[in-house]
Amino acid sequence: FSSFKPRLQSSKRPLFTESAYRPQTLDPQMPPPKNTGTPDTSISDGHLSWPPSAPWRKSDSSAGVSLREGEAQKSKHIGTASTTTAIATPSTSSEKAAAKPKKSKLRPRKAPITLTPKAVEQLHALFDQPESKLIRVGVKNRGCSGLAYHLEYVEKPGTFDETVEQDGVKVLIDSKALFSIIGSEMDWLEDKLSARFIFRNPNITEQCGCGESFSI
Template identity: 50%
Template sequence: MASVATATVRAVKGRRLIPTRAALVLTANAVKKVKQLLEKEPSALGLKVGVRQRGCNGLSYTLNYATEKGKFDEEVIQDGVRVIIDKKAQLTLLGTEMDYVKSKLSEEFVFNNPNIKGTCGCGESFSV
């Protein structure tokens, strides 16, 4: 299945994100983009974040439309959008900020993650 959007990962060093009860915090840009994606797929429950084995460093994030919430999946509702976190991705996302960044060359979700030990050169895969 093809992903809904692309995502990169940034290891955040020396910066503590604001602690919240949510497993994932979305920036205003991320909320806006998730709303746009969900408008295209009205039958979707929300956006689902998962992980899969990929790349030179081990793991990468996947973004798909959620059609259901699994028993052990985490749910984050922020500013009117719902993000479902797959049970396999939960430990890699704790304390992470999800942003949406546009540049001249690309548009993508960026996960600013303080738990990452290493990333590949392109930022596509990571290890914890």
């Protein structure tokens, strides 16, 4: 059993009576903050960003902003002035249009037929009668050559009749005969046998011997 006793003694730990804790005293003067003595333009300022912007860039941006604001105000004034001008222009143009009547671009048409002085004189004599009426000139299918002039009295012009006015005399042209007698000259002829109105028509291609009928 002598070998067992040293084994028990070796497993025992020594007892320490002295504590390992060492109390420390605080310094009555607190150390200064870490940022003491640092300039305001350093990164310690929380409102500034890093890297700091160049001063010329900052001035350029402010100048650009002011320039854009000036252009916007200028364009606004110009837009207001143009709107006022645009509103005032229609009234001015309408006043000018009302002051100056529009000129017709249509040229006056040439009369379908012309009247000789003798024809005008005879027509005046016919219209001076108590019960005078209008005279209509037309064409009918008859005679040797197919067409013949036809004159008749009417009380009022037809819907499509052409009116010829010359020297205070009014003569109606039948719309159906307009193509056949356009450009003609109306004359009054008196001889020993008869007195009548005759027509000199440049469109005639063939005419009978007596001159009563014609063809075109």
